[in-house]
Amino acid sequence: MKTSSYLTPERLRNLDSYSYSSQDLSPISNYILQPYWRFCASFLPPWLAPNTVTLIGFSAIAINVFTVALFNPDLIGPAGTWVYLSCAFGLFFYQTMDAIDGKQARATGSSSPLGEVVDHGFDTLNCPLGGLIQASAMGLGHSPYTFLCTMVGCWSMFVSTWEEYHTGTLFLGYFNGPVEGVLMAVGILTISGIKGPEFWTQTVGETLGHLPLISNITLQSMMMLFVSLAFLFAHLPLCLLNVHRHISAKHARALSARGPTPALQEAYSQLFPIVAFTALAAVWVLSPWGIMLAEEHMIEFALLVCFLYGQLSSKVIVAQLTKGPFPFSPALLVPLAIPAIGVNTPLFGLPILLPPILEIWYLHLALILSLISYLTSATAVVTAFTTYLNISCFTIPYPGSSAKAMHSPLPTSDPDAAEGEGDGEAAPAGVAGRVKKFGLQGLGMELKEMIGVEGRKRSNTSEREEGLQGGREAAKEARRVARVQ
Numbered sequence: 001m002k003t004s005s006y007l008t009p010e011r012l013r014n015l016d017s018y019s020y021s022s023q024d025l026s027p028i029s030n031y032i033l034q035p036y037w038r039f040c041a042s043f044l045p046p047w048l049a050p051n052t053v054t055l056i057g058f059s060a061i062a063i064n065v066f067t068v069a070l071f072n073p074d075l076i077g078p079a080g081t082w083v084y085l086s087c088a089f090g091l092f093f094y095q096t097m098d099a100i101d102g103k104q105a106r107a108t109g110s111s112s113p114l115g116e117v118v119d120h121g122f123d124t125l126n127c128p129l130g131g132l133i134q135a136s137a138m139g140l141g142h143s144p145y146t147f148l149c150t151m152v153g154c155w156s157m158f159v160s161t162w163e164e165y166h167t168g169t170l171f172l173g174y175f176n177g178p179v180e181g182v183l184m185a186v187g188i189l190t191i192s193g194i195k196g197p198e199f200w201t202q203t204v205g206e207t208l209g210h211l212p213l214i215s216n217i218t219l220q221s222m223m224m225l226f227v228s229l230a231f232l233f234a235h236l237p238l239c240l241l242n243v244h245r246h247i248s249a250k251h252a253r254a255l256s257a258r259g260p261t262p263a264l265q266e267a268y269s270q271l272f273p274i275v276a277f278t279a280l281a282a283v284w285v286l287s288p289w290g291i292m293l294a295e296e297h298m299i300e301f302a303l304l305v306c307f308l309y310g311q312l313s314s315k316v317i318v319a320q321l322t323k324g325p326f327p328f329s330p331a332l333l334v335p336l337a338i339p340a341i342g343v344n345t346p347l348f349g350l351p352i353l354l355p356p357i358l359e360i361w362y363l364h365l366a367l368i369l370s371l372i373s374y375l376t377s378a379t380a381v382v383t384a385f386t387t388y389l390n391i392s393c394f395t396i397p398y399p400g401s402s403a404k405a406m407h408s409p410l411p412t413s414d415p416d417a418a419e420g421e422g423d424g425e426a427a428p429a430g431v432a433g434r435v436k437k438f439g440l441q442g443l444g445m446e447l448k449e450m451i452g453v454e455g456r457k458r459s460n461t462s463e464r465e466e467g468l469q470g471g472r473e474a475a476k477e478a479r480r481v482a483r484v485q
Contacts, residue, residue: 005324006315006324006327007380007381007384009388011324012322015113015321015385015389018112018113019168021168022171022172023169023172026175026176026179026180028179028183029172029179033099033179037096037103038103040096041103041107044100044107046108046396048396049104049392050102050104050105051114051393051394052394053097053101054101054118054119055394056097057093058097058122060091060093060094061091061125061126061129061130064086065129065132065299065303067083067086067087068083068133068299071083072136073299074142075132075139075140075141075142075146075299076139076141076197077192077196077198078139078196078198079197083193084189084190084193087133087189088193091133091182091185091186091189095178095182095183098119098122101119102115108396110391112391113321113385113389114386114391114393116321117314117318117321117381117382117385118393120313120317121310124154124309124310124314125307125310127156127157127306127309128150128151128305128309129302129306131149131152131153132302133185134149134185134189136197137189137197138188138192138197138219138223139192139200142293142298143293144285144286144293145224147286147293151305152227152231153177154278154305154309155236155274156177156235157313158271158274158309158313159236159239159271159274160235161313162243162270162271164320165270165326166243166246166247166267167242167246171238171239171242173235175234188200188223199219200219200223201218201219201220202219203219204216204218204219247263247264270326270328273312273329274312276333277309277312277333280340283344284336284339284340285298285301287340289352290359291356292359295356295360297360300363300367301363303367304335307370307373307374308332308335308336308370310374311329318381335369335370338362339354339359341353342354342359343359
């Protein structure tokens with residue numbers, strides 16, 4: 001389904017009812033990183049747009065990829081100590097900027113649905129690229145493990161985006177990828193910088209002493225096993241459970257604006273794109289007749305996945321914001337389906353349709369076309385959102401008093417108190433009000449506030465859409481005045 005089908009005037013009008021909702025239960029985020037993020041955000045100048053903060057953060061990931069491609073192209077190493085430590089710093093810097101862009105949005109009164117598109121859009125690009133950096137840190141080389149590293153972040157992000165599409169809320173658990181997962185990745189890079197990537201080739205027994213069943217497993221294999229099991233038996237089941245709960249008639253409040261509640265089978269079938277995406281990529285990369293592993297093309301493959309998956313996941317984000325139908329995006333599977341078929345025809349006793357010389361040229365061409373397609377799609381979305389909302393993407397204009405209402409700091413006696421509220425409808429006051437609207441979950445939310453837990457707070461994916469109800473209404477009024485002028 002084309003992105004443009006979500007950018008019609010009818011769809012864009014749904015942005016007026018936009019309301020951001022998130023729940024972060026991570027103790028590390030709420031009690032350790034939040035003070036640090038607030039401290040960092042205090043240094044941001046008021047003229048710096050939140051989306052620019054996000055872009056600056058992602059530039060660190062781009063530098064990481066360039067560094068690895070230049071100084072550790074075989075993904076084995078060892079590269080210089082500075083390579084791994086600089087990548088660790090770059091990843092932590094990205095996490096920091098991804099968190100404080102929302103604080104900047106709230107401080108400047110520039111929260112908007114576009115912020116979520118830009119923020120989550122860069123997150124989707126980071127999924128395969130971050131996996132590539134981790135493969136380099138652990139010396140995985142151009143191997144099936146590197147393929148797994150590249151894809152596992154995409155699985156997690158897509159399922160979370162699918163969950164938010166149905167529930168209307170971004171859920172982050174007590175241990176989640178964007179907080180603890182990123183910190184773990186920073187730790188891996190730091191260890192590789194100190195001890196070298198060969199550290200990860202040791203067995204568990206050599207590192208920790210004898211442990212039953214796992215002593216002879218390498219640390220590389222243990223890390224791959226851990227991230228795979230964490231997704232399959234923790235992240236995925238919780239996402240499925242949340243969607244199951246909200247699709248039922250009893251918990252359908254987030255779906256009411258989209259029309260009839262879909263059947264569970266329909267919702268679960270919407271995971272087909274990421275399953276097909278992974279399967280086609282695996283059939284291509286892991287083929288014994290292909291050259292992706294044998295001739296070391298995993299860096300270029302990760303870039304191809306970056307731009308294809310970036311569109312696949314971003315379309316779901318746009319659909320969620322515009323309340324459009326779920327996008328299956330079959331066209332994005334074609335660039336992977338062609339080589340998946342072309343290199344595996346010998347399996348059926350046929351001549352290979354994509355021999356090595358053609359496969360490498362196909363990879364180059366697919367990468368270029370995927371980049372052009374991604375930039376075209378992203379430009380269309382940003383242009384449509386900025387035009388409709390009467391805002392700029394990477395600057396904060398001050399054309400007059402009407403803009404001041406939109407871009408002035410949101411009024412609040414406690415800056416942190418506003419962090420738990422979205423741009424949409426304010427939560428009912430008191431325990432009774434919240435229980436009436438949200439059921440037992442509302443009671444839990446109230447109890448969290450009573451004991452000081454910032455339950456509805458974003459940690460990693462930024463809080464740009466959060467603000468007070470009054471600020472949201474002021475922003476809408478500013479847009480109306482600007483259009484009249």
